[in-house]
Amino acid sequence: MTGYDAVVVGSGPNGLTAAVALARAGRSVLVVEAAEAIGGGLRTEELTETGYLHDVCAAVFPLVAASPYLRTLGLERHGLRLVHPPAPLAHPLDDGGAAMLERSVAATAETLGLAGAAYRRIVAPLVRDAGPLFPEILRPPVRAPRHPLVLGRFAAGGLGPATLLGRRMPGDRAGGLIAGLAASRFLKASSERRYGSSGSNGDPGRQSHPLTMQPGGSAYEPPLGSGAVRGG
């Protein structure tokens, strides 16, 4: 491996992006990968039947669309096409309805009933500030922020446990939305609050939702009668 300016261990999205940045800076780079296929958590494989392609880990890529650096790579020239569904995600509820993340703050707020106003208040400033915000949060924190107010506003709502956010947006629909999104993070949700309508196992304290938020314990409880929440 001698003779290279840099050796990148792992060909996941972060390793490949670092390798591209180094190569663009004129450095010679070797990427080493232990697995049989490149791509890390973003690779696609035939996991079941021949011809059926599965996402091994990641399947939803909002930060690919938002990343200022990835936009400079012109990946669409190499065949990348991001598919934007009419509604980015939904969290099914026991009453047959669903908490929906629609494509606008106003449309999502409409579906959240009483929590709609709080949703607008919390999310609308983030959407407004998306331009300066994403470069701030997607770069290494090695220098002072260029937009401290924007970053501070994001941190005020975004760094606490998901249950704090849940308390600011009451109701099963907002709770389901927050729980589903929080389930993809590796942080404790830290609360006794449970999301869902009536329990399906006869215990009114237990809900049939796949995610419950536990006080100080592990973030997630196993599914109770429905599929696991996942996301990215």
Ligand SMILES: Cc1cc2nc3c(=O)[nH]c(=O)nc-3n(C[C@H](O)[C@H](O)[C@H](O)COP(=O)(O)OP(=O)(O)OC[C@H]3O[C@@H](n4cnc5c(N)ncnc54)[C@H](O)[C@@H]3O)c2cc1C
């Ligand atoms: C189940 C699941 C679902 C997810 N869903 C989403 C999603 O929907 N959207 C989203 O944005 N993110 C999602 N993520 C997160 C996303 O997959 C990761 O953030 C992303 O893959 C991290 O990229 P990375 O390059 O840091 O590491 P990885 O993608 O993990 O790549 C690391 C690579 O390094 C290789 N490697 C490790 N050690 C060595 C070694 N010693 N020598 C050589 N090679 C080595 C590994 O084989 C691997 O290929 C999900 C993750 C999981 C686990």
